[in-house]
Amino acid sequence: MLSLYRQQYGADGGLDARSADNAIGRTSLGLWDLVLRESLQNSWDARVDRAGHISYSVDEYEMTEDQTRILTNDVFSQLPPNCRSTGLHKHIFHKRIRVLVIADGDTRGLGGPVRADVSGKSGESRDFVDFVRNLGRSTSKGLEGGTYGLGKGVLYRASQVGLCLVYSQANCKGAVEPRLIGVSGGDGDYDDGASRYTGRNWWGVPGVDGIVDPLVGQAARDLAKSLGMRIPSSESTGTSIMVIAPDFAGVKNGRERVSAIADAALKWAWPHALDLGKGPDIRFKFSADGADIPGPQPLDHPVFREFASAYMEGRQRILDADHTSNWQTTFTRISSRRPKRYLGLLTHRMSHTPVATGAELENSVALLRDPRMVVKYLSVAAPPNGVPVFGVFISSPEMNEKFAESEPVTHDDWVYRQATVEKNAPNPVRIALDNIRDTFRSLSAKGAAAGDGVHSKGASRVAAALGGLLAGFSGTGAELQPPAGPSAPGSRRSRRAAVRLLTSASLDLLDGEVVAKYSFSLTGGTPGSSLAVRVAARVVTESGGNESEGPLGAELPRFAGWISHSGSLLSSGEVLTVLAPYDDEITAVFTQPADTAIRVSASVEELEFAGH
Structure with missing residues (x-):
């Protein structure tokens, strides 16, 4: 006892x-x-x-x-x-x-x-x-x-x-x-x-x-x-x-x-x-x-596999200075100028896996020092293309103690004011955090510039764990909006043709292949004419621009067809032609390559005197 x-x-x-x-x-x-x-x-x-x-x-x-x-x-x-x-x-x-x-x-x-x-x-x-x-x-x-x-x-x-x-x-x-x-x-x-x-x-x-x-x-x-x-x-x-x-x-x-x-x-x-x-x-x-x-099991998780992938690439770069990564991953050495000191390595990658679980960690950097447990997730500027980025910063061994000194009792933050530095000397913890944030501000600004001229007001990400998708629309009704409600009594309904995205894209399996489905509302048109709806997909670059051919070795999305609201096949071609006036839902289906973000654009054109 x-x-x-x-x-x-x-x-x-x-x-x-x-x-x-x-x-x-x-x-x-x-x-x-x-x-x-x-x-x-x-x-x-x-x-x-x-x-x-x-x-x-x-x-x-x-x-x-x-x-x-x-x-x-x-x-x-x-x-x-x-x-x-x-x-x-x-x-x-x-x-x-x-x-x-x-x-x-x-x-x-x-x-x-x-x-x-x-x-x-x-x-x-x-x-x-x-x-x-x-x-x-x-x-x-x-x-x-x-x-x-x-x-x-x-x-x-x-x-x-x-x-x-x-x-x-x-x-x-x-x-x-x-x-x-x-x-x-x-x-x-x-x-x-x-x-x-x-x-x-x-x-x-x-x-x-x-x-x-x-x-x-x-x-x-x-x-x-x-x-x-x-x-x-x-x-x-x-x-x-x-x-x-x-x-x-x-x-x-x-x-x-x-x-x-x-x-x-x-x-x-x-x-x-x-x-x-x-x-x-x-x-x-x-x-x-x-x-x-x-x-x-981080590599099996839609969020943490992004951090884990960036970490593994960064670790390889630390072990081998000549290590080069794929097109998705970027290395940035974080250093101070006076005195010139190497503070750590920032590795980040643009996700091509939209986060289904809430994404509180989207657009953030995992801060690590020895013993390589995450101290904090630092929020950073988001890219304008809507595809989240995930980064990992690994402090250099020489700066490990300095970063540790900046932590509170719970070791869940880097508080630069707590780091011990000589009077009027540069604070390495503050410099590192500022440089990390500035890196993503710069990327965001470049991405915004690269995206000029791209109709991305209606950009949307798929809330699923199989691939990254973006939707952009040109022509009438280019913005993402809910379907129009019934017309008010006595009002005249516009005859102008319009195509509008109804919801964010969804993922499905078609003949064993992952596909992305975009549902549109197609309305209007002059009686006696026909409507031609065109759809196209482009691979999204890390800066937010488009690539018609995609990165080297990357699989490109393929158009799989148009389906009606009831699920029947309307057309297998990228141009869908229907008689006007039209007032129903249509869905464009694309194959969704793994680890690839795509942007889809749709437009409608009215063709007069169909059938004559």
């Missing part, structure tokens, strides 16, 4: 338990994004082989009655009198409680001394005390564990009772030692009798001074295993953290909670999910109540 230790304020002061949580402050990130980012960063920093791989898993489950009894009777049997954790039993339903377990493997575990006042051996890690005992971080850790060491407070925030159970296996004195300890970090300070307490509590094995140490050895391993925690083999090292009674912030149940963390892994850690020849850097695994939840 573990014992409770409550930390009192010393006569010389102390820190409120909420310090780590309060230090996080306001952030645009959701709770589960923060949980993923902080825990994954800690796991990655603790990898055994600096050039190797790690495993990272998140499992949520409802404990059995026996497991719940062990948790409440053997681990947290003693509770503080006036804390969030005091209400632990309120979260037990039908003799069961829910827990979330975050575990890693191929990491070094939480080793080193178990007491913060012990110096340890020279060069020995202090991972245990840094994570379990201390608030903040030592400057001797470099950039490991982030630049502040306070982000771990989010793990306690993720628990409705501010409780975590920490199990780790680390090399100690030449052997793997299991360690298990309970920690609360979300409580505030309080009075109990004549004494004042910080709200920081631990559950472990009491020493002669009353301060608890972790349960160690086989007893720790057996206890963790009995609670259902994912633990390493007896010869391996790694860490598992159990979040007790996980919060419902933004989710309704355990599956949604784990799915939110898996989505966060895709959004913020997709570079580590890529297989660049030796498997992904991080092997992800997610489950809820025994059912697996898919992990990040």
Whole structure:
């Protein structure tokens, strides 16, 4: 049975338990994004082989009655009198409680001394005390564990009772030692009798001074295993953290909670999910109540495959300065002039895959530094042709620390004012961000100029994940607009022929081939005449202009026919001729080449005295 230790304020002061949580402050990130980012960063920093791989898993489950009894009777049997954790039993339903377990493997575990006042051996890690005992971080850790060491407070925030159970296996004195300890970090300070307490509590094995140490050895391993925690083999090292009674912030149940963390892994850690020849850097695994939840597969996602493709091209360029990419991808070296320093490489590509999922990340650049996790998505100017761009900026190794210094506690932004620079010296973080934005402003301006004379007021993108489409229209009714309603009583309907796009294009399969369908409203015309509707498609260049032949090796769209509102074939030629007056919908069908954006134009011409 573990014992409770409550930390009192010393006569010389102390820190409120909420310090780590309060230090996080306001952030645009959701709770589960923060949980993923902080825990994954800690796991990655603790990898055994600096050039190797790690495993990272998140499992949520409802404990059995026996497991719940062990948790409440053997681990947290003693509770503080006036804390969030005091209400632990309120979260037990039908003799069961829910827990979330975050575990890693191929990491070094939480080793080193178990007491913060012990110096340890020279060069020995202090991972245990840094994570379990201390608030903040030592400057001797470099950039490991982030630049502040306070982000771990989010793990306690993720628990409705501010409780975590920490199990780790680390090399100690030449052997793997299991360690298990309970920690609360979300409580505030309080009075109990004549004494004042910080709200920081631990559950472990009491020493002669009353301060608890972790349960160690086989007893720790057996206890963790009995609670259902994912633990390493007896010869391996790694860490598992159990979040007790996980919060419902933004989710309704355990599956949604784990799915939110898996989505966060895709959004913020997709570079580590890529297989660049030796498997992904991080092997992800997610489950809820025994059912697996898919992990990040960036190359299979319509949004993140754009970032991933740009990243892989940029990585190749960094490894090989002579590497050239295809026509879709552009490299830009970002540098400062005085002093002349290389700040990083910007790689961007114009998407030829319209984003179906909402596109909050359209026209943005993923900002990366070592260890190649996304810090932030920086919004940039959109091209005038309506096709989104996606970019990746990778800071140079020499500037990594400078960019890290500019980050807040949550590491989700580059705040140039926080970067340490000499008085009146250029700020490299500001220069890099300004140059990135200027690059896309310039591209946008060039694209707008290239698009002059192109009827693009009605440009539209297809909300689907199979190809990029743009619609432009010439002739009468050139703008995108809803179909005209019924004429007002007594009004004269115009006899002038007009063709109007009704909706954005849609994708379909025709004889096993992906096609794009554009629906038009064709109206008007003088009785006795005929209407000739012409349609054409052009490949869109990155600058927003048109290419009649397309880039070298690119497949061109082919016209597949006109179909009526009822779905019957009207014509297989690009010119559709019908008798006037006409008032119905017609649809133009084009093949949709993969990874190609096209612009479609349509016009109508009235031919007099049809049939004479």
